[in-house]
Amino acid sequence: MFTEIVSSHDGNDSHGTATESHALTLLRRAYNRGYAIEATGQGGVVITWRRIALATHRPVLRSITLTPKLGPLTLTEQDLDHFRAIDSAKIVSLGRRDGARIITAGLYEIAPEHTDRLVDHGLVAADRNGSLRLTLTARLAALAKKHVSACAPQGRAVTCLCGFTVHARSAEEATQRQQAHQARVSAEFVDSLSATFTAAVAAAC
Numbered sequence: 001m002f003t004e005i006v007s008s009h010d011g012n013d014s015h016g017t018a019t020e021s022h023a024l025t026l027l028r029r030a031y032n033r034g035y036a037i038e039a040t041g042q043g044g045v046v047i048t049w050r051r052i053a054l055a056t057h058r059p060v061l062r063s064i065t066l067t068p069k070l071g072p073l074t075l076t077e078q079d080l081d082h083f084r085a086i087d088s089a090k091i092v093s094l095g096r097r098d099g100a101r102i103i104t105a106g107l108y109e110i111a112p113e114h115t116d117r118l119v120d121h122g123l124v125a126a127d128r129n130g131s132l133r134l135t136l137t138a139r140l141a142a143l144a145k146k147h148v149s150a151c152a153p154q155g156r157a158v159t160c161l162c163g164f165t166v167h168a169r170s171a172e173e174a175t176q177r178q179q180a181h182q183a184r185v186s187a188e189f190v191d192s193l194s195a196t197f198t199a200a201v202a203a204a205c
């Protein structure tokens with residue numbers, strides 16, 4: 001579940017709640033329309049687009065910000081290892097041992113304190129058949145962790161944690177190249193979400 005804030009050009013933001021399924025629909029719509037999509041480290045997303053204001057005939061920026069309701073979390077490399085294990089196992093189960101919760105993903109077992117972290121922050125959810133899957137929040141947070149990009153102080157070199165690097169001819173071009181990189185990885189992310197994942201999210205509502 002996400003908190004949803006829709007910004008308006010007149011400053012009257014509207015606040016609401018978005019289910020995981022609704023958030024996924026918003027992401028796909030943004031992707032189809034070529035809107036800017038930026039995943040946040042918390043596992044949320046900011047969608048931004050331009051619209052021509054009827055009154056002034058000038059472009060105005062609009063945005064939708066989705067923030068997970070279960071609060072901020074900074075992912076660790078260990079979280080990402082757990083994500084990979086969960087994503088690659090056919091059956092992922094949540095069980096108990098000595099009263100503590102334990103996630104089992106194939107041959108891989110996630111320790112109780114890490115299981116609590118994944119469950120309590122909404123990074124995993126149960127499918128209809130009881131098997132656990134990663135949530136949209138987990139996938140967005142992982143995307144944001146992988147792609148932290150920045151322009152160098154002199155403003156012409158762009159680097160990203162994923163290894164992307166480019167030397168632009170001007171600070172303006174550097175900003176454009178950085179935005180283009182984020183846009184490309186966000187589009188690839190939406191495109192990569194499987195039909196199985198989409199069906200599981202839709203069934204969760």
Ligand SMILES: [Zn+2]
Pocket residue numbers: 146147148149160161162163164181185
């Ligand atoms: Zn990157």
